[in-house]
Amino acid sequence: MVAALLLSGAVARAELVDRVAAVVNRDVIALSEVEKRVAPELARLNTAVRDPQRRAEEQARLRKAALDALIGEKLMEEQIQELGLGVTDAELDAAIGDVRRQNNVTEDAQFERLLSGEGFTVAAYKDFLRKQMGRMKLVQLKVTPKVKVSEEDLKAAYTQYTKLESGDAEVHARHILVQVDANAKPEQVEAARKKAEKLAEEARKPGVDFAELAKARSEGPSAADGGDLGFFRRGVMVAAFERVAFSLPEGGVSEPVRTQFGWHVLKVEEKRAVDVAAFEQVKGELEQKLKLQKTEKFVEQYVQELRQKASVDVKI
Structure with a gap:
């Protein structure tokens, strides 16, 4: 009796996981496919968001996005x-060869371990790559001819680039x-x-050489260089x-x-x-970025x- 109850519970769970999430023309997308696709994002969400209501809303949004992506892939x-x-098998083999060369993989067992680390078997990866390559062919046929980047587009992107790049600064700092x-x-x-506070007070005294004070009193690896950290931008320290370094005036000593x-x-x-690169220097990079953005759109x-032309019936 207990075994029967356990079995029925397992079947019920299997039906729940494998129930139909959507029907695209005659193809079925199982709920398990959606859950597998969204699993990494859900794992990050569950650690980042504590509020239950907000977490539930984000979970629903992520599942919908995953289902929409799967529907799009089915249609493609x-x-x-x-x-x-x-x-073709030849095209797939060539792509696999490229992947192996890029990762410096020569042995089959080594390749299997590499794929396993990404959650793939060799067969599953080949299936994934074949589908991805097929979609790339379709995009090249149906979408790529529409993607045009004009000189005006590039100049507008460069204007935005210069605003972003020139809006920040580099700081040259020392520390004890x-x-x-x-x-x-x-x-x-x-x-x-308290020891650091006394050092700060000493460093602010007229005529005190901060670099010499750092050489004598700093306990860090840069002491020999007078605590010199060189120039750095935001996002490095x-x-x-960093907050203190960018808020201090030149010559200022912090608490x-x-x-x-x-x-x-x-x-x-x-x-x-920060010196902003000339237009010609970044033109190629900007063009690639714009092409990618337009292609995605x-x-x-x-x-x-x-x-719109298909029969799509969403079940969840």
């Missing part, structure tokens, strides 16, 4: 078959580090902070360190700043605007056109 696969754009062990007791942390390494006293030596439009 039908077109691939209709237009005879299938990928008072190290604090990761497992230090609160009183040890406070003692180190630890966040707490002690805590990071995982200990307490830092910073001095900003210089700030300078036209692919979305193409899939929507296919969907």
